[in-house]
Amino acid sequence: MSSTRVAALLALLAMASAASAADPNRVSATTAAKLDQVNAQLRNAAENLGVVETQYVGKGEPGTEATMERRFSDGEIQYLLQDWPTASVLFYDLISDKAFDNNPKRPDALWFPAD
Numbered sequence: 001m002s003s004t005r006v007a008a009l010l011a012l013l014a015m016a017s018a019a020s021a022a023d024p025n026r027v028s029a030t031t032a033a034k035l036d037q038v039n040a041q042l043r044n045a046a047e048n049l050g051v052v053e054t055q056y057v058g059k060g061e062p063g064t065e066a067t068m069e070r071r072f073s074d075g076e077i078q079y080l081l082q083d084w085p086t087a088s089v090l091f092y093d094l095i096s097d098k099a100f101d102n103n104p105k106r107p108d109a110l111w112f113p114a115d
Contacts, residue, residue, distance in 0.1 A: 064099050072105050079112050088113045 075090030091113045094100045100109070 068094060068097065068100050068103060069105075072109060075109070075112060079115075 071090050071094055075087050075094065078084075078087035078090060091109050094109045095106070095113075100106060103109075
C-alpha cells in the first residue's frame with residue numbers, strides 16, 4: 001500500500017472519528033471500538049511503511065561493477081551446476097560489455113564458455 005493511500009485512509013478515518021465525536025448517538029459502541037482498532041492498525045501500517053521507505057526507496061540499482069561481479073558469480077555457479085546454457089548466456093553478456101574489459105576476472109569469463 002502506498003504512503004499516499006495510507007494517508008488518504010488515515011484522513012478518512014480521522015473524519016469518521018470526528019463525525020462520531022460530534023454525534024455520539026449516531027455510532028454504536030461496537031462500531032466506535034472497531035473504528036478505533038482500524039485507526040490503530042492504519043497508524044501502525046503507516047509507521048511500518050515509513051520504515052520500509054527509508055530503507056529501500058531511493059536506493060538505486062547497484063553500480064555496474066557490483067552488477068558485473070554478481071553476474072560473474074551467477075555464471076560461475078551455473079557452470080558448477082552444469083547448467084551450460086544459462087552459464088554461457090551470463091558469461092557472454094559479461095564478455096560483450098565494454099565496461100568488463102578491464103576487470104581482472106575477464107580471462108576467467110572467457111575461459112568458462114570456451115570450456
